[in-house]
Amino acid sequence: MHDTSFEFLKNLVTAPSPSGYEQPAQRVFREYVGQFADIVTDVLGNVISFIPGTGEDRLKVMLVGHCDEIGFQVKYIDDNGFIWFGAVGGVDPHITIGQRVTIHAVGGPVTGVIGRKPIHLLEAKDRDSLIKLDNQYIDIGVSNRKEAEELVRMGDPITFAGELERLQGDRVTSRGFDDKAGCFVVAEVMRLIAEADPKPPVDLFGVSSVQEEVGLRGGKTSSYSVDPDVGFCVEVFFSSDQPDVDKKLNGEISLGKGPVIPRGLNINPFLFDLLTATAGKESIPVQLIGLPRASGTDANVMQVSRSGVATALINLPLRYMHSPVEVLALSDLEQAARLIAAALYGLTDREALIPR
Ligand SMILES: [Zn+2]
Secondary structure, eight states, X not given: OOHHHHHHHHHHHHSOOBTTOOHHHHHHHHHHHTTTSEEEEOTTOOEEEEEOOOSSSOEEEEEEEEOOBOEEEEEXXXXXXXXXXXXXXXXXXXXXXXXXXXXXXXXXXXXXXXXXXXXXXXXXXXXXXXXXXXXXXXEOSOSSHHHHHTTOOTTOEEEEOOOOEEOSTTEEEXXXXXXXXXXXXXHHHHHHHHHOSSOOSEEEEEEEEOOOTTTSXXXXXXXXXXXXXXXXXXXXXXXXXXXXXXXXXXXXXXXXXOOEEEEETTSOHHHHHHHHHHHHHTTOOOEEXXXXXXXXXXXXXXXXXXXXXXXXXXXXXXXXXXXXXXEEEHHHHHHHHHHHHHHGGGOOOGGGGSOO
16 A cells, blocks of 8 residues: 555544544545545535546446544533543443543543542442443543543543554554545545546545534535446455354355445445456455345445445444554555545446336
């Protein structure tokens, strides 16, 4: 991966973006993609970038990856200055205890920790039981409510602390790869197409959407405003090459073996064929899965926007989704961007999108 692309990915995942508070990450997206595409930001905070194509009767193609991440929000500060919080999106209460967090306050980031009674003081039955998020609290190191209120305000967004770090080979770990990895791929496709000559025969919209984790909300409004003929959603998907994910339920997915292309009711058959044929032609490895339901992604709302959109999903294998230590392989992101960019050249026939 180019240094500039890697730097962009790092900045994108580091910038806080719990649903509803995405603009720090969106500023990173705008600055990068704004170098080679036209950009608008809508009233929800979706960033929509645009590169026109060549030729007559061009299809409108929308790429979408959501930039919001799961997180927390300040709900209450008690007399001793402990901060009680609510979850933004699907947070697993098993993994929050013992974590460092960052409260993104007006005056700047405030570091805190989610504490717990020491194991010595736990009764035997409590060692095996789950502590609900409602009963967890953040310690920022103050002595009372007044001191806390000088730093933190009701509603301040919170994320897990920590930045992107390299593991072995091309594997990296960070919070927020769901789905800033997808948002990154959208940006990289825009870069590849901006550099391409000739341009593909489509008008290309690259969207960094908001509020996906709380109900596909930005994907819904941006699909309406872009009004595309074809939509590609780039989302993370559960890798099953970790010990505790069942391949029979999830499918057989590994990090580093290329993007995942699902088949199913959310996927237009022509687009599935186009993606797999393009992968063959370009020698890009892909992994296939069956998806026998509407996906829980922006592809879902995009497909049923207005009178319907031909949609496909390009999934990026990810371990430990919704944790502060999500792990992926950088090559999967690069292959996904190459695959989508190449597939755009096969979108010449509006009629082919109609299943017959
Ligand atoms: Zn996601």
